[in-house]
Amino acid sequence: MLISEFFIMVNQPTLLSSQLFYENRVVEVTLNRVMLGLWKEIETRRKRSASFNCISKDADHHFLLVSEIVGARETEEEDQTNKDGGRKHNVLLYPYAFTVSYTERTKHHCWRCKDIIFHCLDKAQRQQWVQTINNQLSLLSIRPKRLLVYINPYSGKQRGKWIYEQRVAPLFSRASISTDVIVTESANHARDHLKTEVDLKQCDGVVCVGGDGMFSEVVHGLVSRTQSDSRVDQNQPNQDLVPCALRIGIIPAGSTDCICYSTTGTNDPVTSALHIIMGDSQPMDVCSVHHNNTFLRYSVSLLGYGFYGDVLTDSERKRWMGPSRYDFSGLKTFLTHQYYEGTVAFLPAKDNLGNPRDKIKCRTRCHICEQGANNGQLLSGDHVYKMAEENSDEETSGDGVWRVIRGKFLAINAACMSCACPRSPRGLSPYAHLADGTTDLILVRKASRLDFLRHLIRHTNKDDQFDMSFVEVHRVRRFRFAPKHSNVISEVDLSETSGKKICNQVCTAHPNNDTGHSNWNCDGEILPHADIQVSVHCQLIRLFARGVERGTTFDTYTWSVIEGSNLSWQA
Numbered sequence: 414m415l416i417s418e419f420f421i422m423v424n425q426p427t428l429l430s431s432q433l434f435y436e437n438r439v440v441e442v443t444l445n446r447v448m449l450g451l452w453k454e455i456e457t458r459r460k461r462s463a464s465f466n467c468i469s470k471d472a473d474h475h476f477l478l479v480s481e482i483v484g485a486r487e488t489e490e491e492d493q494t495n496k497d498g499g500r501k502h503n504v505l506l507y508p509y510a511f512t513v514s515y516t517e518r519t520k521h522h523c524w525r526c527k528d529i530i531f532h533c534l535d536k537a538q539r540q541q542w543v544q545t546i547n548n549q550l551s552l553l554s555i556r557p558k559r560l561l562v563y564i565n566p567y568s569g570k571q572r573g574k575w576i577y578e579q580r581v582a583p584l585f586s587r588a589s590i591s592t593d594v595i596v597t598e599s600a601n602h603a604r605d606h607l608k609t610e611v612d613l614k615q616c617d618g619v620v621c622v623g624g625d626g627m628f629s630e631v632v633h634g635l636v637s638r639t640q641s642d643s644r645v646d647q648n649q650p651n652q653d654l655v656p657c658a659l660r661i662g663i664i665p666a667g668s669t670d671c672i673c674y675s676t677t678g679t680n681d682p683v684t685s686a687l688h689i690i691m692g693d694s695q696p697m698d699v700c701s702v703h704h705n706n707t708f709l710r711y712s713v714s715l716l717g718y719g720f721y722g723d724v725l726t727d728s729e730r731k732r733w734m735g736p737s738r739y740d741f742s743g744l745k746t747f748l749t750h751q752y753y754e755g756t757v758a759f760l761p762a763k764d765n766l767g768n769p770r771d772k773i774k775c776r777t778r779c780h781i782c783e784q785g786a787n788n789g790q791l792l793s794g795d796h797v798y799k800m801a802e803e804n805s806d807e808e809t810s811g812d813g814v815w816r817v818i819r820g821k822f823l824a825i826n827a828a829c830m831s832c833a834c835p836r837s838p839r840g841l842s843p844y845a846h847l848a849d850g851t852t853d854l855i856l857v858r859k860a861s862r863l864d865f866l867r868h869l870i871r872h873t874n875k876d877d878q879f880d881m882s883f884v885e886v887h888r889v890r891r892f893r894f895a896p897k898h899s900n901v902i903s904e905v906d907l908s909e910t911s912g913k914k915i916c917n918q919v920c921t922a923h924p925n926n927d928t929g930h931s932n933w934n935c936d937g938e939i940l941p942h943a944d945i946q947v948s949v950h951c952q953l954i955r956l957f958a959r960g961v962e963r964g965t966t967f968d969t970y971t972w973s974v975i976e977g978s979n980l981s982w983q984a
């Protein structure tokens with residue numbers, strides 16, 4: 414925060430100002446539209462031989478941004494003695510206490526809810542403070558007041574219900590958020606409920622408690638509902654989709670929690686609950702996946718063919734193992750060392766969106782994502798595009814240049830965001846962006862087991878997983894894949910979209926016994942088709958998050974202390 418910004422905050426009209434007892438002293442506490450300031454210290458009381466002495470002290474200035482207050486409430490008596498260090502004298506002299514809860518940043522992007530207790534001389538004064546603070550909070554229109562919560566009781570280690578009830582619900586109640594809670598009874602319960610039954614006008618957001626699969630259900634429910642309400646046909650691969658009005662919150666309780674980790678920097682339920690309460694908003698890209706002009710699914714994190722497809726397929730049979738199923742199946746798949754032949758065609762992103770190796774990380778208020786939105790990255794349906802065959806063959810069209818790459822691949826991954834998660838803290842594509850309208854397409858060609866292991870290990874440390882001869886990565890707006898024994902990216906198919914037969918048949922139809930195909934891992938769901946068309950829809954949804962924050966700076970501290978300052982609080 415700049416000192417000039419601080420002056421602006423201080424000079425807001427005062428809403429309420431009183432002398433209150435705080436910790437061991439009487440202070441003047443002032444509330445304005447943007448900050449709650451514990452301003453001039455009037456006197457400090459210290460206990461000395463069971464009596465109190467007044468010791469004056471230099472100015473000591475604290476403040477708390479109103480936007481980071483969770484709520485204010487009358488302090489329960491037990492809180493007063495427990496949390497306030499059992500200072501009995503407070504109870505005698507200033508018997509009416511109120512608690513202000515606020516967010517505090519701790520290590521590794523984790524947030525915590527902290528309390529400050531102030532003591533008033535009389536009941537009316539306390540009531541006035543609690544009411545005025547809460548009234549101010551209710552004026553913050555970005556904050557949700559009513560939420561629809563879906564809990565998957567079987568996610569991760571099956572602790573979703575406990576996490577919600579013990580760690581999250583008490584915070585929502587402190588923030589005066591009302592909730593409708595649904596514990597899902599089967600897969601797709603949340604998706605179908607959102608698609609058909611819910612009156613979306615009755616809530617300010619949807620929260621899912623679970624893993625990436627549960628988030629995916631909510632995305633499918635909300636996006637499909639929004640399109641059907643707007644009469645948009647999702648089966649058209651190049652269709653402009655209508656952005657969803659409601660924001661989605663994720664309380665992480667799953668196996669990978671990659672979407673939560675990549676959007677908040679951690680997989681901590683309390684942090685996520687606080688982002689929801691603060692009314693944070695993070696736009697996010699969504700990929701639509703089609704097969705032969707039929708809609709299959711949406712994806713927001715990983716679309717993986719080969720290695721990650723095979724890990725998922727194997728792990729689904731081992732759900733009973735919980736999150737460690739991925740470690741077991743990961744090892745098994747690695748040892749199998751299967752590669753797949755096929756053709757990838759892609760439309761690269763515009764240059765101003767950087768590239769997957771430029772070391773520009775997506776952070777809160779990311780300027781690359783702003784550029785993406787300004788570029789109008791969402792492609793409209795009537796663009797004519799062309800495609801050229803062969804490794805570096807290229808052909809220009811009104812929409813850019815399509816490139817086609819054929820080969821044998823251990824893995825083909827598309828990361829629409831970094832896909833950072835506890836297993837891989839930098840992620841599959843560390844410099845991918847949440848909301849730029851692109852996905853990073855990672856092609857891992859056939860290589861030795863040892864080289865592939867080196868590549869995988871680099872996901873877990875600081876080394877560059879793309880700096881290997883058999884790995885290439887492209888930032889793209891759209892792509893298509895056809896396995897070898899398919900003729901999907903074919904002359905006929907291309908002529909339908911380009912109007913010109915510019916490309917020879919890339920993949921020859923093969924009499925085949927249907928082996929040699931992997932599955933696509935689409936945010937943890939197995940896709941039934943290997944040949945797919947993918948388009949990125951820029952900023953189609955919004956999350957209750959703010960992206961990963963940069964390092965700790967002055968303005969990341971909420972309860973800040975400005976000692977020795979000569980600033981004065983003005984009405």
Ligand SMILES: CCCCCCCCCCCCC/C=C/[C@@H](O)[C@H](COP(=O)(O)O)NC(=O)CCCCC
Binds near residue numbers: 667715724836934
């Ligand atoms: C020798 C060490 C190798 C370690 C490699 C680690 C690489 C990890 C990259 C993880 C990327 C995760 C992308 C996210 C995928 C999720 O959508 C998906 C479903 O999650 P959930 O619903 O919570 O179950 N998770 C996976 O597909 C798991 C992939 C794990 C592969 C080891």
Ligand SMILES: Nc1ncnc2c1ncn2[C@@H]1O[C@H](COP(=O)(O)OP(=O)(O)O)[C@@H](O)[C@H]1O
Binds near residue numbers: 624625
């Ligand atoms: N009540 C339920 N019973 C069974 N499956 C469910 C239920 N609710 C949701 N699901 C499904 O469980 C799958 C995994 O959910 P997720 O929350 O991602 O957990 P995990 O991270 O452990 O995979 C998702 O595909 C989701 O559709």
Ligand SMILES: [Ca+2]
Binds near residue numbers: 846
């Ligand atoms: Ca993106």
